[in-house]
Amino acid sequence: MTVDADPVAELPDPRDYGLAVVGEEEIPAELTSLVAEVRSLVDAVARTRAGAEELSAARAAVAAAAAQLGDGPRHDVGTMVRRTWDDGRVEYGTLTNAVSGPTNAAAPPLRLETAPEGGLRAQVRLNGTYQGPPGLVHGGWLAALLDQALGAAAVAEGMPGLTANLDVDYRRPTPLNTPLEITSRVTGTERRKVSVAAEIRHDGEVTAEGTAIMVRLNLPGDGGA
Ligand SMILES: CCCCCCCCCC(=O)SCCNC(=O)CCNC(=O)[C@H](O)C(C)(C)COP(=O)(O)OP(=O)(O)OC[C@H]1O[C@@H](n2cnc3c(N)ncnc32)[C@H](O)[C@@H]1OP(=O)(O)O
Numbered sequence: 001m002t003v004d005a006d007p008v009a010e011l012p013d014p015r016d017y018g019l020a021v022v023g024e025e026e027i028p029a030e031l032t033s034l035v036a037e038v039r040s041l042v043d044a045v046a047r048t049r050a051g052a053e054e055l056s057a058a059r060a061a062v063a064a065a066a067a068q069l070g071d072g073p074r075h076d077v078g079t080m081v082r083r084t085w086d087d088g089r090v091e092y093g094t095l096t097n098a099v100s101g102p103t104n105a106a107a108p109p110l111r112l113e114t115a116p117e118g119g120l121r122a123q124v125r126l127n128g129t130y131q132g133p134p135g136l137v138h139g140g141w142l143a144a145l146l147d148q149a150l151g152a153a154a155v156a157e158g159m160p161g162l163t164a165n166l167d168v169d170y171r172r173p174t175p176l177n178t179p180l181e182i183t184s185r186v187t188g189t190e191r192r193k194v195s196v197a198a199e200i201r202h203d204g205e206v207t208a209e210g211t212a213i214m215v216r217l218n219l220p221g222d223g224g225a
Pocket of ligand 1: 092
């Protein structure tokens with residue numbers, strides 16, 4: 001595929017588009033650990049065999065926690081989180097992104113990093129709440145993980161866009177509760193189309209792989225058509 005679209009030199013500040021922005025470093029450590037607790041709680045609730053008394057006590061404790069946070073201040077839906085990479089690059093994602101939002105307890109604990117060989121990589125372990133077939137990750141979640149990694153690869157190259165097309169191949173069953181490696185990279189650009197590829201591996205073997213066309217957002221000063 002021809003490469004005829006340059007990445008934008010600097011991504012615009014979402015605040016210029018009316019979106020609130022929170023710096024990743026501003027997320028309190030207490031919130032990060034609360035999110036981790038809630039993820040464990042959801043898994044525990046999904047598989048508990050506790051008796052009625054314990055369940056009632058747990059429900060009351062959860063209701064108390066919900067009441068404590070329920071009336072407090074909240075970020076607006078659409079709030080962006082700003083991430084500053086070691087080399088000074090800045091990128092934005094949604095704070096409560098369904099697949100990697102750092103404050104979203106319903107999202108897997110996915111954090112993509114720059115890979116030494118180019119593109120992005122992450123290690124993630126999916127608990128029982130991501131289950132499809134017995135002991136295996138649900139294919140919809142695998143597609144979601146690939147979509148996120150694919151989109152983030154384009155963002156990391158300065159070419160944020162929306163997924164126009166996503167192809168997923170499931171090569172092998174993907175187990176729960178074990179480390180999975182996710183990799184992604186840009187493979188080409190053509191006008192506003194950014195081609196991206198990603199894989200999920202377990203024990204070094206590809207269990208799922210995907211390709212996508214991300215259509216770049218029309219941003220001021222970019223090289224897109
Ligand atoms: C750190 C943070 C990381 C964040 C990562 C986020 C990852 C998550 C990504 C998502 O989940 S995005 C949400 C799911 N996707 C959407 O909601 C997109 C919905 N679709 C649209 O909004 C529009 O269809 C779209 C923006 C994709 C394209 O509409 P446009 O009017 O802007 O573009 P246009 O139709 O002019 O097409 C531009 C080029 O893309 C091509 N194209 C459009 N749709 C296509 C398609 N489906 N398949 C292949 N190519 C496609 C089209 O042929 C054309 O190619 P050429 O330059 O060669 O002429």
